[in-house]
Amino acid sequence: MTETFYEVLRRQGITRRSFLKFCSLTATSLGLGSAAAPRIAHALENKPRTPVLWLHGLECTCCSESFIRSAHPLTKDVVLSMLSLDYDDTLMAAAGHQAEAILDEVKKKYKGNYIVAVEGNPPLNEDGMFCIQGGRPFVEKLRETCADAKAIISWGACASYGCVQAAKPNPTRATPVHKVITDKPIINVPGCPPIAEVMTGVVTYMLTFDRIPELDRQGRPKMFYGQRIHDKCYRRGHFDAGQFAEAWDDEGSRKGYCLYKMGCKGPTTYNACSSMRWNGGVSWPVQSGHGCIGCSEEGFWDKGSFYDRVTDIKAFGVEANADTIGKAAAGTVGAAIAAHAAVTALARARQKAGETEEQKGEK
Amino acid sequence: MAAYETQGFKVDNSGKRVVVDPVCRIEGHMRVEVNLDSNNVIRNAVSTGTMWRGLEVILKGRDPRDAWAFTERICGVCTGTHALTSVRAVEDALKIQIPENANTIRNLMQLNLYVHDHLVHFYHLHALDWVDVVSALKADPKATSTLAQSISNWPLSSPGYFRDIQNRLKKFVESGQLGPFMNGYWGNPAYKLPPEANLMAVAHYLEALDFQKEIVKVHTIFGGKNPHPNWLVGGVPCAINLEGVGAVGAVNMERLNLVKSIIDRCAEFVEQVYIPDLLAIGSFYKGWGYGGGLSSKNMLSYGDIPQKANDYTSGNLLLPRGAIINGKLDEIHPVDLKDPEQVQEFVAHSWYKYPDETKGLHPFDGVTEPNFELGPKTKGSKTRIEELDEGGKYSWIKAPRWRGHAMEVGCLPRMVLGYLQPKQYPEIHGLVEGALKKLDVPVTALFSTLGRTAARGLETAYCVKLQSQQFDKLMANLKAGDLNTANIEKWEPSTWPKEAMGAGFTEAPRGALGHWIRIKDTKIDNYQCVVPTTWNGGPRDHKGQIGAFEAALMDTPVAKADEPLEILRTLHSFDPCLACSTH
């Protein structure tokens, strides 16, 4: 089980020739020149598996659950052969101080060479004691563990954006990882949870190419979060045609029409669901009849009902959607104009009358 | 606190204090502290939920139709069960009747969750309490093969298969990078399996890891994804179209075939791998009868899997409903979620504030106001807790009580309640009796750590049967021409009364789950969840009555005080979910 990287590749049917080719490609793409290729090959053939410390803050563990759903690569191969999952309180055999000792050990032994994967987030209210681990606030454990890490992966909406516990009024002040750890490269992998193969894809990319994937403005890997659900949705033809499900279980629903009017957030959500789909490609939210709820978007819990296309804007102390505000404003102003016009007409008539009187008088 | 008696236990915190924090291989964050007497026997147990997110606070003022998505995120392990409970609560409040198909599809999803959750729990969260991974290196693959073939006709059982697994394991251990197996309690005398059984279990640990991802595809088909499939107030979101234009965009024959094939594979795996493993492992630990806790005294189940839609009375539920108190197994009390005298939550030892903490609150009037304060005898400081003071507040979990009693909830109560009612639940009765016979143990053996673990397996076997039965029911209804999946009469909030209240329940994998909702002016006015692990993992109440985890740890001898294997074993037998418990 403790194969080196090379062995893993071999077992997946990659020949030695293409392995060496991969090494020289890596060397050139890193700007090292072809002379470095043998060194890379040597490193990959011999280097120990990268330790991953998987921390859990305030969360629901659905990201872990999603991770173990990975079909390619299989989770067991990731965990047993590609990386070394040295700490993960959801899966590890140890407990208590024996578990916590591992963190110190890895920090020392692999300083600057381990990856921290964070599921969930630290609460900052109550001195952090809304999430206590080893008798201490989780946020301290997070800071200490990240201090010597090579890179940090923020799993899911929790770590990336705060997710449900950060929804208003965020009673615990649950805070995304990148707002607490500011001096390390952080990869946001949002979703509630993210797709399994997106998760293992990000990890294996980092291990294979020894670099973090290209990120967009919000720190998300472009390869999986570069497009909206709507851009690749198979119901898009119905959207363009103007064919919508208008009510649950109506004819349009049964015909697989676009779910836009049922509140689908596909047009405003960046994720890979519509192309990669879920659970080995079996389906995804829209395919199973429910609109996308935008679970990979920042603050999607506070954007109004999941069933409204035009959702609420929470500002000015009230919450209302653009149409209710707009219709109210236009209505009020329209009414005011009508009244104003009426008064104007009246005033004018009176004035005219006055003028004619005056004219009469002049005569 | 001096020694005192409660619920038949002598609680004494004078001995050596042992702290386990974090308790791993569970969902969420938990701490446990115990006191050992001079013989290393547990005489005091303190169970602490160490996380709180405030979902009940967050839900206030929101659209009741969205609540399922929020509550679903209470937990990604028992994913979907909170969502189902939530839509039932809203439907109860608004008096919405759901179509027959919606009920059956919900049942299929709920049963599917059971099968997945129980299987993953047994192999990936619980097995290492019984299975010594390192010992598997010493096994003879041939003997392992013989053992495997003697208990099951599962095809992956050749000597070569087990040798491969062993070799992979050997290389893994020799690398020195033990990953998740690092610092385990390998070699602890509490491990009793021979190397061959250990090797077989390791092989099945890996197989189960591969297989579990297949199980959940039933959720994916009906709910679009797993974890966290989609639900709908008034029905299910997936429309059915068997033969019309656009059927490929809905649940159609191909989708149904896929569901059927997954159901069949589940049955196969459970019958040929899970149950034989369970019985094999169980047979080596028969003598270890600890961990019964409250189970022989007070048990509660709300029941679930309504056979007909919209009938939530106990006669219509395929998982039993009822309460047993004071160990009187011949008296099953009816359970009513709306009776203010039955379910109440207390916070005398929980980090919350009530106006009067000697009184419990029924969830319709429940209050969730955090109040983090430590008892005067706490060792350490606010942010460096060394030892908790169970005389004060010590957990983020509330303490629910049924008519004042601390109750155990979960698969054990469900299986016992089924066993006690052979007429209504002949299958459960048969499964339990069969296992008892096979292991040659009395009924009372059920009231133990191992009994809980066995009950979970038996329940899984029952659930794979129910999956098939519910699938057939769905097909029969479709055949009769009924394709409806949603009732939208009350979809628009303008059709709702100004005020409404309702309660929804399920039996979550870990036990009785209830959501209580009050709706005012189309928004959520109050929302309260009382969750299985709230029942089991909750702290003491104002009277000093201990919770189910605490009770189960009492009087257990620990082989090595420094390696809390027995503590983990008993706690894990409940399958604790701390994110659920505190929400």
Add this chain to the structure above:
Amino acid sequence: MLSQQDMLEAERHGKQVRSIYVYEAPVRLWHWLNALAMVVLAVTGYFIGTPLPTQPGEASANFLMGYIRFAHFAAAYIFAIGLAARIYWAFVGNHHARQIFMLPISNKHWWSEVFFELRWYLFLEKTPKKYVGHNPMAQLMMFFFFSVLAVGMVFTGFAIYSEGAGLGHWSDLAFGWVIPVLGGSMQVHNLHRLGMWIMMTFALVHIYAAIREDIMSRQSLISTMISGWRMFKD
């Protein structure tokens, strides 16, 4: 300062010449093109957010949303390019061309005229004043409810346009940053839609005021926007 000068100029001219050239041809052309684009944008935008009832027939035989969105984007380009051209004209055109982009906020007299106009609209003044360009009240309204908002609509509009155009498209490079800054895609859509309502409300007031003043005031308005010449009635 300007408007005081304008007023004097207007009073003087009003007595002498009875008419004056105010809006140069590009401004007039732009005004009507822009008005047309906005009507198209508002109508199509409204139906983008809350679409028309479902179309019968095969998806391949329909393209209603597609056409609506196409019209929106075509009008959006006209609107945006027009706005850019109009801003250019503010630099090279006559001083009236600058009015809707600059407020003389440090000019006390100008403010007093804003309040004069307010009183006029509230029927508290009997005789309206004469202006060569915009009356100060209109200028104030146009600055906020047209000029600023129009820029906002272009920014939010092209930001959501970039979502469909894709990462790396010029619209993404130029406006993609707007999305995280304003709080995510959904929020930008909502603000864009809210912008539509605000603009339409402005248009309502604007058109009413234009017609009313044309009738009530001592100068021409609507025809000015057609011919460019401000006519004085007394």
